[in-house]
Amino acid sequence: MSNSENKYWRGIEELEANPAVMEQRSNEFSDKLPMEEILGDSEELSANRRDFLKFFGFSVSAVALAACNKAPVKYAMPYIDKPENVTPGQPLFYATNCAVYNEGFPIVAKVREGRPIKLDGNAESPLSQGGLDAIGQASILSLYDVNRLANPRIDGEETEDWGEVDKKVVDTLKGAKGKVHVVSRTVTSPILQASIDKFVAAHGANHVVYDPISYQGIRDANKADFGAAVVPSYKFDEAEVIVSFGADFLGTWISPVRFSADYTKNRVPTPENPNMSKHYQIETLMSLTGTNADQRYTIPASKQGKYLVSLYNMLSGSSSDIQELPGNALRQIADELKAAQGKALVVCDSNNKNHQMMVNAINNLLGSYGSTIDMNSHMNVSDYDEAAFGTFVKQVKGAGAVVFVNANPVYSYTKGAVLAEALKNTKVISTSMVIDETSMETVVHAPDNHSLESWDVLQPMNGHYLISQPVISKVFNTRSAAESLTAWSGEKVEMGEDQASHKWVTDYISSNLGVNANKALHDGFVTKSASSNASAYAGNAGSAASSIASAYKAGNGFELSLYQKVGIRDGSWALNPWCHELPDPVTKVTYDNYVSISRNDAEANDLEQGDFVKVTTKSGSIDQLPVLIQPGQGRGSIGIAIGYGRNVKTTLDNDLVDLGKNAYPLMSGDNDFFVGDVTIEKVGSGYEFAQTQTHHMVEGRNYMREATLDEYKENHGVRNDVHIPVANLWEEYDYSKGHHWAMAIDMNACTGCGSCVVSCSIENNVPVVGRKEVRRRREMHWIRIDRYYAFEADSDETASVRVGPSHVQQDFKKGQRITKENEMFGLDANSAEGDNDYGHYDNVQVVHQPVMCQHCDHAPCETVCPVLATTHSSEGLNQMTYNRCIGTKYCGNNCPYKVRRFNWFRYNLNDKFDYHFNNELGRMVLNPDVTVRSRGVMEKCSFCVQNIQMAKLNAKIDGRKLKDGDVNTACAKACPSGAIVFGDRNDPNSRIAKLFKNERSYKMLEEVGTDPSVQYLTKIRNRKEEVQHS
């Protein structure tokens, strides 16, 4: 069956024609005015004539009174002594380090008038290559977090005097009756390491490392096979065949930004080089990486080891002990891997040493070491030692004191509760920025600086040294953890202007890195030649295989796979509203964690979406977790995201407080994210997810174009051959003069990670609206990523399933793809009589499509605005003028792409939306060049017109022509895989002009005749026309 008939659907609601969703689809802004909320908590509001008059009278008088305000007096306060390089109104850019990656991540911070307002990846560094993921983008807000401690605390009392703090700590440690322990995250900073060493020496302390995500399986396997316990660098750009066993390397695994950039280099076929890598994903849950795979298979996580052994056996020519995938696919994978000898890569997410040893053996057979795997530039992601930490936990009871250096094991350690109990018997000293689970009861709380306020050197990758420099003066009275530890070792530590860590960093750069300190600060990183103590491969695949075979036992009940969400990760930075408002790339759920389950399992266990269940494992249980039905999820497995259920002291009253449930205690205790023998039990129902997948639906129209690589090789313009002539009622405007701004989005490069969404929100002051408003389809994001499912093609075309509600029963061929509203209606597989086969729900393809304002040259929104609030510019921009808008919402109704967002409320300085827009500190992150919109106006993507205007102005001041690359949008800048390209299509040498001529390039909904300025490049999947399924 040909891909040309791909039928896409947004979610099960759409597929099964859920009446509520269908209703929503035709009424974009159907919600009534929220009178009840505005006018008090009256249970039922039966607005009659009298009420109307009351409201009317109230409004009139309110308006009259409000109008009495004269313009307030404003002040302008210049510097006393202006720093030489600061020009008020002009941004400065500094290379520094991003907070969310404990090991360090290179970024460039945009600073306006002394406050950082935007972070982007450092394009020079191989770790970023210009991209930055969603959580990294959002991390800027952790600097302006009102939950941060403003001062150090002694016995819970705030003090401003660090001398007092140091005295108290030294007294406490001197008087300690037992051993002193220091618990830190993995230390990649030589500065922090030196201060820990000093502290350990001064107090005879014991240093243990704690990380929630440890990659211990990989390190242990490499220790056994290569004699070096390291996490190697994987080079996805070198690989022609990639097989990932559950590793979500585009979303959360090790270094997703770098992997996305590298992976994409081999994923975009061009007429000159019409090839792309082949990516197989063999996994349990539907991960972001799985959605991007050419071919995806679901397996139970418990059998992962068996498949690895089978793959190894196939590659090594043995035929024993083979566990096959449907359609003998594993054999095919093995053959392809073998053919790509030296250009193949197999990765695996397991924390099981034996699994990783099998992966090592496979990669060794394939000759991957030295080509696609680099042991020298290994990644310093974690040094966590499960056993050492276990010993520490046992010793806590008798400990004299425990110093937590930004580690938070009470939250994320499997037996966190045990640790918390034990800590009550000792003295806790903490350096965390907020009062987290571990630092609830402290003797001394000495808050650390934010990484944007700190001097530091970090080594995220062997030989790759990041220099962190402060880009803002300290927001609060804090001190870097390294300085605190040094002070507590009895050394005098300078604070203020010549702070000690500044000197340490410059000394380290000149003495250890041997480069000019100014250059190092300018570049943000220093690269030295890297070597490791890894020897040649000396693994024993046979013993690992037999260990796997003996360890396997068929379990009872469900299998649980714990996973990280792209925006939340391990939960360390989970109090960030942007991370939660970002829809999960796969499920499109905001604000919640949940139990994801396959359609079949849900049916078999009588569960529906939104039912509450109790999940019990051997080590713990979670009550009241909602159920989400996930197409493409393996049967017999459930998934729960970690990183939720945080308990941080906060004064805010919003959806981030008490959000989701903590899944860490469900872990089996051996730091393994796979848990067997799980029971689930229905305890309630009726939960409504704030899920955006059915919002802003484009009604059954053909928005996606997809083809196979073979089709592309035959015809570069596959799927784009047919053009529908469109008549134009208006006089055509000549855009050939001046600039004509345009954007191209390569669907082969887009992974759907959501980085652009957060980047756009930060750049354009897009408000956070909260869970309740998202449920009402009122999220304000200017760019959304549509995620579509399509049923996998199936060779078995003769077998048909009877689908649809009984009154519209139709025979559909198994695996047939479905589209168009009327067809969709008949596609509910839940037939009335019997045939409850949901097999096709397990096997779905996924595509991601970012959609923002298409800046149509024949824009339907412009012609319907009664007040000309939205107009077209001579440069092809669809302009939105907020101060003219009266909020009729006609434009939104008439937009075929559903990209216009209405401000239902004033989101800034409004207690009902208690996010960063509602406090002085949080609003420091606002972009001063972009208006903060008020209630009652429409808004939408502006193509970052502020950047366009700024770049044009800079060119005019310099007296030169605008160059390609001078102008960029926030989304394009953020994209780790370079999927979005922006530029002037009238410049014949620009990248955008070339992409617009690319044969893959098409206009979304071309037949509507809107002539958009955004073009998409047809998605090409490297797969055969048909795949054999058993």
Added chain:
Amino acid sequence: MSGSFYSNSTFVAIVILALVLLFIAALMIWVLRHISLLVKERAGVEVEPSFYERNIKPKVEKWNPTIVTLIVIGALVLVLGGYGFKYGIEEVGVQQGYAPDQPINFPHTKHAGTMGIDCQYCHTTAGKSKHASIPSANTCMNCHKGAQLREDYGGNVSPELAKLYDAVGFDPETSTYDPDAETHPIKWVRIHNLPDLAYFNHSQHVTVGNVECQTCHGPIEEMEKVEQFSTLQMGWCVNCHRQRGIDVKNNQYYEDVHKEMKSKGEHYVTVAQNGGLECSKCHY
């Protein structure tokens, strides 16, 4: 700050409410009196004609009701309309002529006028940034470290300059900075305020457009106390954009515009012709 103007509006509201209540009270008294008169009349008691009946009624009865009504309505429209117009202008934030007191009585007449110091000597960023920016105190100190104007104040430091010295922690007696002094920025009152919805960039106008400062700010060099010279209304912006030409000859950026202009045999391209009236040039 915001507190005081909110309380102003509250005060206005209270006055209006008080007036309305007084009016109702007067009406009530009048009704009461009338009723009591009626009661007395019915009881047959002789009632003395009131002041109104004696003195006013006979005169008013002679007036033409139409003309009187028209006059009254006309007067009301004039008064209320005039008030409304003034109010409306203030409401949209037109502050033409706004000349607030400044913390330091800085004489532009002396600096820009008598001494002819270039505007951008102090407002350094006008040519390169969005903000013209009020000079930082160290700019003032470039001259006033030496120029203490003692000759004008009988050997003492000028009282206005003393405020500057206090702000930067400078001791004029010894002409040294006191390293321990508490410094504080000077809180100037902003005169030119644009609403958040309008983006204005000084460098675009000063450097690219070669607009004289005085074109918008008026004869600053003659202003003892600076006031807002222009309305800063959109119509005022648009007018200028319609009239002013772009210097296309001397800027590579406008090369294509220049070529087209020459090919059409024109000598002049206005800002408006180059898209300078489009919404998103200023509103985003």
